[in-house]
Amino acid sequence: MKLNVHSLRILLPLFLTSLLIFEAAAYVTLTPRPHQTFLQEYALGAGGLASDYYPNNSTFIQQEEFVKWYIGVSNQMGSLQFVDIQVKLGNQTIAAPNDTTLIPSPAPLIVEFKRFIQNNETWTFPFVWRILNFTTTATGRTRIVQMQINNVTYLLQNSPTCASLSSCGFRFIFELWTWNIDLAQFQIGWWNEGTQQIAWLQLWFDITPGAP
Numbered sequence: 001m002k003l004n005v006h007s008l009r010i011l012l013p014l015f016l017t018s019l020l021i022f023e024a025a026a027y028v029t030l031t032p033r034p035h036q037t038f039l040q041e042y043a044l045g046a047g048g049l050a051s052d053y054y055p056n057n058s059t060f061i062q063q064e065e066f067v068k069w070y071i072g073v074s075n076q077m078g079s080l081q082f083v084d085i086q087v088k089l090g091n092q093t094i095a096a097p098n099d100t101t102l103i104p105s106p107a108p109l110i111v112e113f114k115r116f117i118q119n120n121e122t123w124t125f126p127f128v129w130r131i132l133n134f135t136t137t138a139t140g141r142t143r144i145v146q147m148q149i150n151n152v153t154y155l156l157q158n159s160p161t162c163a164s165l166s167s168c169g170f171r172f173i174f175e176l177w178t179w180n181i182d183l184a185q186f187q188i189g190w191w192n193e194g195t196q197q198i199a200w201l202q203l204w205f206d207i208t209p210g211a212p
Contacts, residue, residue: 037077041176041199044070060208072124075117082179084186085113091160092169097200104188171204
């Protein structure tokens with residue numbers, strides 16, 4: 001069957017349009033999408049699940065009572081990361097890290113956990129702690145003076161206080177820091193496409209001299 005000039009004029013634009021649509025669809029299908037880069041921090045309970053964070057499901061912790069958590073970091077940055085989990089002890093009034101100003105919490109630092117994490121790797125470590133000793137100040141405020149974390153004893157010189165033992169709210173603040181190669185030091189959070197981002201979490205607890 002022969003096509004005349006008139007038919008060619010009609011079919012040629014249709015063919016070119018179909019070809020462009022096919023090429024565009026193939027480009028979208030075959031071209032890899034930009035990979036979203038991030039670091040993720042999380043906390044799990046004693047059983048390694050998002051539950052059972054406190055003995056007897058009570059945030060009132062007795063002296064010498066063990067509490068077990070798992071702290072984890074997932075690296076999806078596309079490169080090796082040197083991370084530092086800074087663990088701080090806060091109360092109800094000390095500020096948490098500021099997501100807007102990117103300022104870390106002023107709460108006193110107790111311990112740090114550092115490790116290199118490969119891309120697509122998740123690092124999870126146990127965080128087992130107990131209160132060894134606490135005291136009441138002359139003004140009636142409660143202060144933790146000695147604590148054990150992962151079998152290491154820490155004397156807390158500048159630990160925060162709570163108004164009273166009957167109304168007391170302490171918290172662990174876990175801040176995620178990463179190594180900045182240009183500054184040759186750790187910084188809170190990480191840089192992603194020219195923007196600094198931070199990640200942190202907190203877990204609250206109260207102190208009780210006996211059963212809650």
